């Protein structure tokens with residue numbers, strides 16, 4: 001890999017030779033994943049296997065069989081392999097993503113396949129040293145045997161089994177999602193279920209919140225607001241996908257969001273007025289919001305997902321990093337130490353993983369490893385789990401980070 005292969009900020013005192021040690025280092029650090037959608041975590045290999053098993057023809061041209069092993073980004077051996085993370089990436093526009101989301105349930109259409117994708121998702125996060133995971137999913141009726149309640153029971157059951165049996169320790173929590181492209185009645189059912197599971201002694205700790213997501217060009221927050229309010233009254237924490245698209249042409253060079261580039265301004269404003277516990281993406285939110293809050297609402301930011309869905313860069317060598325440098329908010333958030341949690345969003349759809357997201361952020365914004373470690377550590381503060389679990393994990397993460405940073409300094413490979 002040559003230093004000038006990438007425009008802009010590549011130095012960071014982590015030279016090209018040291019960059020793969022950066023990836024290895026980031027792979028080892030304990031991580032916190034607060035923004036991942038279960039069906040978006042599906043391994044491409046699993047999707048194809050399920051399609052074959054169920055005689056489903058995947059109509060979308062976006063699905064390509066992969067020659068790689070799933071999750072093989074853990075197998076990076078050197079600089080050239082690392083280079084591969086940046087190019088030959090399948091472009092995924094917002095529309096591409098929602099075309100894909102419409103196809104996945106054709107293959108994940110029974111309890112067995114749901115169990116499989118859940119277990120694989122948990123393994124994949126644990127393989128990247130995620131120590132705390134908040135997975136989110138929209139409950140679905142899969143078939144006559146699997147209604148929305150069974151769907152959630154299945155996911156929760158896999159989480160229980162995983163925590164008890166897997167040697168690496170990962171604390172798993174679930175956020176129940178509302179799909180804004182579906183009816184208010186569906187949203188109401190999802191809230192009822194989340195509240196019922198929250199009241200049940202078996203799953204009370206496990207279900208921690210509600211999310212509003214789905215195609216941002218459909219539906220309206222105002223319809224879902226009373227249902228989310230009811231969930232909040234019942235003790236569930238709320239995260240909203242907010243300001244994901246702009247009204248104006250998003251592919252032009254947007255450096256900052258203002259009222260004119262803000263996605264349906266009144267909706268974004270209503271979401272902010274609702275004071276959710278966290279915001280997802282928050283790409284097109286009025287500038288004044290960031291500086292005017294009394295309590296800064298943490299943002300779940302998903303670098304690769306944002307580069308893809310905003311189509312921030314042309315499909316050229318190094319485009320992920322260059323794309324990220326065009327992100328409408330990230331640089332300012334980092335400069336102002338805005339509360340952030342770095343997420344993968346849909347690792348199966350965007351061909352990413354938690355290590356890669358941190359690595360991209362380091363590379364695009366010249367962050368040194370101690371900054372990225374602090375960012376990860378702080379993001380545990382924004383978790384929806386109970387305080388005792390949070391404090392325990394914060395202590396564990398802090399200790400492990402310190403040890404890793406010390407041993408890394410000893411080796412002198414990545415600058416602290």
Ligand code: IMP
Nearest residue numbers: 037038039040101137138179213214215
């Ligand atoms: P599921 O809820 O487990 O089925 O995960 C996939 C679903 O998550 C999609 O159908 C969308 O509703 C939602 N989702 C995934 N990625 C995004 C995103 O970037 N924006 C909004 N919604 C999303």
Ligand code: ZN
Nearest residue numbers: 037213280345
């Ligand atoms: Zn999302």
